[in-house]
Amino acid sequence: MQDAISTGRFLARLAGLTDWKLLAQLGPVALRVARLIAVFRSAAPSHERMARFEEELKFLLDTMGRLIVQWTLNHLEPQSRADMPPVLYWERDAYRPKRLSPTRNLNCLFGPIRVSRWLYEALDGLQLPALFPLERSLGIVAGVATPALADLVARLSVDFTQRQVLETLKVQHHVAWGAMTLRKVTKAMAEGIAPHQHQAHVDLLLSWLTEAAKSRGPVRFALAVGRDGLMLPIRGKGTYKEGATATVSVLNRLGQRLGTIYLGQMPEPGQGTLSDELTRLLRDVLAQWHGATPRLVYITDAGFHPRDYFEKVLSRMLNPRDPEHFLQWEWTVDYYHACCYISKLAEAIFGPGRAAHAWAAKMRRWLKNKPGGIYRVLRSAGALRKIRGLVGEDQDYHDGYAYLRKHARWMDYAERRRRKLPIGSGVTEAACKIVFSQRFKCSGMKWDIAGGAVILQLRVAVLSRTWAAVRDAMFAFQMTTLSPTHAPIRSFLTTNAA
Numbered sequence: 001m002q003d004a005i006s007t008g009r010f011l012a013r014l015a016g017l018t019d020w021k022l023l024a025q026l027g028p029v030a031l032r033v034a035r036l037i038a039v040f041r042s043a044a045p046s047h048e049r050m051a052r053f054e055e056e057l058k059f060l061l062d063t064m065g066r067l068i069v070q071w072t073l074n075h076l077e078p079q080s081r082a083d084m085p086p087v088l089y090w091e092r093d094a095y096r097p098k099r100l101s102p103t104r105n106l107n108c109l110f111g112p113i114r115v116s117r118w119l120y121e122a123l124d125g126l127q128l129p130a131l132f133p134l135e136r137s138l139g140i141v142a143g144v145a146t147p148a149l150a151d152l153v154a155r156l157s158v159d160f161t162q163r164q165v166l167e168t169l170k171v172q173h174h175v176a177w178g179a180m181t182l183r184k185v186t187k188a189m190a191e192g193i194a195p196h197q198h199q200a201h202v203d204l205l206l207s208w209l210t211e212a213a214k215s216r217g218p219v220r221f222a223l224a225v226g227r228d229g230l231m232l233p234i235r236g237k238g239t240y241k242e243g244a245t246a247t248v249s250v251l252n253r254l255g256q257r258l259g260t261i262y263l264g265q266m267p268e269p270g271q272g273t274l275s276d277e278l279t280r281l282l283r284d285v286l287a288q289w290h291g292a293t294p295r296l297v298y299i300t301d302a303g304f305h306p307r308d309y310f311e312k313v314l315s316r317m318l319n320p321r322d323p324e325h326f327l328q329w330e331w332t333v334d335y336y337h338a339c340c341y342i343s344k345l346a347e348a349i350f351g352p353g354r355a356a357h358a359w360a361a362k363m364r365r366w367l368k369n370k371p372g373g374i375y376r377v378l379r380s381a382g383a384l385r386k387i388r389g390l391v392g393e394d395q396d397y398h399d400g401y402a403y404l405r406k407h408a409r410w411m412d413y414a415e416r417r418r419r420k421l422p423i424g425s426g427v428t429e430a431a432c433k434i435v436f437s438q439r440f441k442c443s444g445m446k447w448d449i450a451g452g453a454v455i456l457q458l459r460v461a462v463l464s465r466t467w468a469a470v471r472d473a474m475f476a477f478q479m480t481t482l483s484p485t486h487a488p489i490r491s492f493l494t495t496n497a498a
Contacts, residue, residue, distance in 0.1 A: 022071045029064050036060065062174060065110035069146075073106075073115045077134055081118075088120055088133060095120035095131045104135075108146040111174035139478055141192075142184040149173070151471060153182065154189040158459045161442065183451070190457040196473035197457070198281065200466035201248075201261045205285045208250035208258045213291045217253025219420045222295040223285070224249045224257075225314075226428030227278065227306050230436055232267060235446040241267035243440075243452075244274045244305065245431045248281060250294075255420030260427055262463045264435045266452045271305050279313055286327070287320035296329045299425045301337045302407050333410045334425040339364050341400040342377060348397035349384050359384075367413060368423070374411040378404060434463060 040053045077100075078084060084097045101119040105112060117135060122128040135143070141150035152173075156165045162179055169175040205223075212221035226247045231240035246263040261281070265274035286293075298314055300306035314329040339360075346360035363380065367373040381401060390397055404411070413423045439459060440447060461467045 022068070025067045025071065026064055029060055029067070033057065033060050059174075062110045066108065066113055066174075069108045069110060070113040070115065073113070073134075073138070077118055084118055087123070088131065090131055093126075093128060094123040096123055098130075101132070105144075106140065106146065107144055107149055107173075107175045107177075109148050109152065109173060112176075136478075139475060142181075142188040144177075144181055145185050147475060149175070150185050150189055153185050154458050155462065155467070157182075157186045157455060158462045159439065183454075186458065187454050190454040192474040192478075193461055193467075193470040194457055196470045196477070197461060197466065198277075198284070200461075200469040200473065201281055201464065202284050202288065203469070204259065204464070204466055205248060205250060205261060205281075206288060209285075209289055209291065209294060211258055212250050212252040212294070215252035215254065217255070217420075219253055219255065220292075220295045221253050222251040222255075222297055222421060223282075224251055224297045224299060224422055224427075225278070225282065226299045226425045226431075227274070227309060228300065228425065228428045228432055229271070229303070229305060230432045232436065232440055232452070233446045234267060235448045242271075243267050243436055244271045245428070245435045246274055246278045247428045247431050248278070248285075249427055251420075251422070255422075257427070259465070260431075261466075262431050262435055262460050264431075264456045264460050266447075266449045266456060275309055275313065278309075279317075283317070283320055293321075295419075295421070296327055297421050298329050298331045299334060299422055300331075300428065301334045301425060302403070302410075330416075330421075331410045332413075332416055332421070332423055333407045335368065335411075335413055335423040336425075338367060338374075338404065338407075338411055341403045342367065344396050344400035345381050345404075348390055348392035348394070348400065349381065349388065351391035367411070368417070369414055371414050372412070373414055374404060374408045378408070435459060 036053065036056055040049065043049070079100065081097050081100075086096060088095045098119050098121045100116055102116065104115050104117065106115050107113070115134075117132050120131040120133060122131075139147040141147060145153065153165065153169070156168060160168070162182060166177060166179070166182060169177060209221070209223070215221065224247075226249075227244065228246075229242045229244045232243045234241045244265045244267075247260050248263075249260040250258045252258055263274060263277055263281070265271060265277075268274075298310055300310075310329070310331050314331070315326070317327045317329065319325050319327050342363045343356075343360045346356035346363070350356035350359060359380075363377045366376045366380075370376060378401065381397075385397065416423050435456070439455065440452065461470050
């Protein structure tokens with residue numbers, strides 16, 4: 001009932017417009033819709049006619065949407081200079097209205113529109129760029145796209161190539177952009193959400209920790225961290241360079257994963273940016289968490305960067321709630337990497353064949369299920385070498401044995417399984433695939449660092465399920481920063497729209 005009353009008031013207000021210009025523009029389109037319906041109903045339906053009916057109807061509805069958006073934006077500001085605020089302040093500089101500028105080409109979800117808006121010029125004569133208060137108040141992105149269209153473009157760019165995004169915009173939204181315009185919009189969106197990404201990650205992890213703490217099960221809930229790297233094709237480089245990704249997951253009291261936060265970094269010497277971002281995230285989450293301390297686990301392979309991060313950061317991380325004590329992080333070397341070295345040992349001892357396969361399978365079971373399994377594997381390998389000698393390469397045996405012995409203290413898989421903790425870095429390995437490979441390693445692709453960082457920023461937000469939060473935070477922040485500057489014009493716009 002209330003909706004019907006509101007709709008009636010809106011229609012009455014629309015019909016009471018003094019200039020009737022909007023209705024005059026919509027009328028011909030509405031007649032075309034009626035004619036389209038009549039033509040479709042006049043003959044027997046078919047697959048082809050149904051498809052054309054929907055396509056033509058969508059085009060006409062988009063046309064109506066485009067006209068409505070265009071008319072609405074062009075009637076937000078008054079036509080008279082006397083009705084505009086005489087002075088606006090932006091970044092400590094004063095501006096005054098100069099003229100109602102010619103129409104500006106913009107794009108919305110329904111297609112291209114043309115909008116006129118007041119231009120403000122600096123009072124001090126320093127040749128500062130002109131100011132368009134309406135565009136800033138509306139949140140126009142990169143000077144070409146409404147917020148809704150920019151949001152759509154950013155989400156499309158997460159999964160699709162540049163060419164596919166441009167084709168989608170042209171076919172489905174009647175927006176004909178070039179590659180440079182698309183890059184401007186995606187860059188603006190990435191830069192806009194970047195300052196809010198960290199807090200969105202913290203909030204989401206805290207919500208999962210709350211859910212995990214309330215769960216029922218035989219073990220403590222856990223915060224699981226992993227990191228890994230993969231090689232990316234970088235433009236202008238003779239070889240691939242290593243990008244990096246990290247994951248932070250929450251496990252409930254049954255060992256079930258509730259969710260995962262993804263981080264990523266384009267190739268960088270030392271991977272310092274990713275390490276700093278991951279460290280800041282962990283510290284802030286644990287500082288803001290007020291429940292029981294979760295079990296802290298770190299699951300990676302034994303590569304240089306993952307090992308270095310554990311030794312220099314995690315093992316020395318102070319408890320933010322008790323700065324006199326260190327946090328107790330448990331490092332688990334990925335079970336599947338350990339199995340690869342067992343296979344290497346098997347071929348060195350037996351040579352390729354059934355015997356090597358059988359011994360390796362048995363050792364993998366011991367490693368996974370028996371207490372102290374890694375030491376059983378090492379004793380078996382040492383005894384076989386002493387009794388049988390080596391059929392394969394001595395270096396393969398040495399590499400496999402040295403790897404397993406060096407990391408034995410972090411391979412107590414039976415105990416970790418008893419506590420329902422992960423023993424494999426599958427989540428992080430999958431992150432390499434979904435964060436990077438699916439988007440960055442398609443056929444023929446090469447990336448520059450800056451361009452890849454833009455897509456990576458957007459992709460991480462979508463994969464971590466924080467996109468809506470960071471997008472809304474970006475819009476809210478933009479309105480907050482506009483408040484002291486555009487209070488007069490925003491007050492006028494609000495009054496005029498009421």
